[in-house]
Amino acid sequence: MDKPLAGALVWFRRDLRCVDHAALYHALKVAREVWCAFVFDRDILDPLLEAGGRADRRVEFIHDSVLELAAGLRALAARHGLAAAGLIVRHGRAVDEIPRLARQLHAQAVYANHDDDPAALARDAQVRGALADAGIALHTSKDHVVFERSELLSGSGEPYRVFTPYKSAWLSKLDAFYLSGYPVERHAKSLAALPASEAQELPTLESLGFEHTNLHQLRLNGGSASGEALLRDFLSRIDRYHETRDFPALKGPSYLSMHLRFGTVSVRTLAREAHARMQAGSRGAANWLAELVWRDFFHQILHHYPHVAGAAFKPEAGSLHWEHGRHADALFAAWAEGRTGYPLVDAAMAQINQTGYMHNRLRMVAASFLVKHLGIDWRRGEAYFARHLNDFDLAANNGGWQWVASTGCDAQPWFRIFNPVTQSEKFDPGGRFIRRYLPQLGALPDKLIHAPWLAGPADLAAAGVELGRDFPRPLVQHDEARVRTLARFAAMKAAR
Ligand SMILES: Cc1cc2nc3c(=O)[nH]c(=O)nc-3n(C[C@H](O)[C@H](O)[C@H](O)COP(=O)(O)OP(=O)(O)OC[C@H]3O[C@@H](n4cnc5c(N)ncnc54)[C@H](O)[C@@H]3O)c2cc1C
Helix, strand or coil, X not given: CCCCEEEEEEEECCXXXXXXXXXXXXXXXXXXXXXXXXXXXXXXXHHHHHCCCCCCHHHHHHHHHHHHHHHHHHHHHHHCCCCCCCEEXXXXXXXXXXXXXXXXXXXXXXXXXXXXCHHHHHHXXXXXXXXXXXXXXXXXXXXXCCCCCCCCECCCCCECCCHHHHHHHHHHHCCHHHHCCCCHHHHHHHECCCCCCCCCCCCCCHHHCCCCCCCCCCCCCCCHHHHHHHHHHHHCCHHHHHHHCCCCCCCCCCCCHHHHHHCCCCHHHHHHHHHHHHHCCCHHHHHHHHHHHHHHHHHHHHHHCHHHCCCCCCHHHHHCCCCCHHHHHHHHHHXXXXXXXXXXXXXXXXXXXXXXCCCHHHHHHHHXXXXXXXXXXXXXXXXXHHHHCCCCCHHHHHHHHHHHCCCCCCCCCCCCCCCHHHHHHHHCCCCHHHHHHCHHHXXXXXXXXXXXXXXXXXXHHHCCCCEXXXXXXXXXXXXXXXXXXXXXXXXXXXXX
């Protein structure tokens, strides 16, 4: 059958792979010639550089992934007897580069996958307008999540605001259709040769203004091959996920979040693998699939309630009085630099500061400490995580912070306040995680490592620890902080 379009351009963004890719599949299916492009977007990268962030693991990960994507497209074309296909790479403003490129190529349409972050939606609206001026269509599709936007609504046609019924609806709607991948290979013959004017050399990280980080030392590599290797490794232990996931010293979770963030793995592949194992009775797989449901849940929350990016989901939480001024700034700095005196919190902050990753249990404990022990506005913590997390994703990060701060939909009740010491005793019982990040506490016995200030002078001396010198004294007392937080939330309730 004749294809209706002569030429189309696929614009890659947070979907850096060439297998099971919705936009690529749709374009290849309808167009006789398909070009692929990626823009290192100055609107995103320049502010990072201006803030002094030349060493950014995320940019390096994207750069790795773009190189691999270009090679993957060349290999895909070669398997179909086509020469010189590949990826067109630009360094500029996407809002200018994509319309310009589409015009140069005489593409009739541009294909991309949805990105529901408010800034991405604004960018896409601008690109759509510029393309429309040239008579070129912009088609976008779901790719990043299993269910999105209004695909799942409650019986009354409202978005779900509570996770459990959302999860039930998600699982009931899931079937082979939603789990099957897009067979890009089937239509690959439409991949077009790169225009002669296109440089074959892709930009280096340095030419983009960035430098290498410790990404590779951390054994984090961009690209689908590395994502697939992590998945294979995780599938060998997924059945134990429910038992291991909460213990940061164990290799429990998948560590796939960065790959999910940048689309180097397909969420459909992940959901399919987990679902099949769940059907076969794996509790670990069922628990893990539920995490992918949380991911969809927060994405649909951001879509339906975009005010959450910047404000509490619950309007009454807008009246909460947070600590402010120089004292609050000092508390915030101590938290960010891992100087709270609570070993699990400080080890968690060391993990994010050194690696850009933080275990999920620790994200909850560290975030809760900032909000409910130090009384600092959750948005300051959210912004810190956004700057430092390799897997930063607005929907998930905002959802996580608002859950912890009790300001979100289906959030933790406000009177529930994690005790960082009991969390530490429960989830890092032997102190292995703490010792990894706080070696100065390494010689303390297991039972004292969670709260060194409770150790007697002899124990501290035997472990070579002097409080205030080797490790801070606790910044706040748990019981006092708890009372202050309960009062803060009680005042909010009274003001309603
Ligand atoms: C305060 C806070 C901030 C967070 N910020 C982010 C963030 O910016 N980006 C991010 O991807 N996740 C975030 N999370 C969720 C979660 O901590 C991470 O997804 C997880 O730790 C990533 O590690 P993993 O891939 O090994 O997870 P796994 O346990 O293997 O989970 C698999 C995948 O499920 C998804 N997922 C797991 N838990 C959640 C969750 N609670 N909400 C949404 N998706 C989830 C992630 O995509 C993750 O990669 C945050 C959680 C909290 C409490």
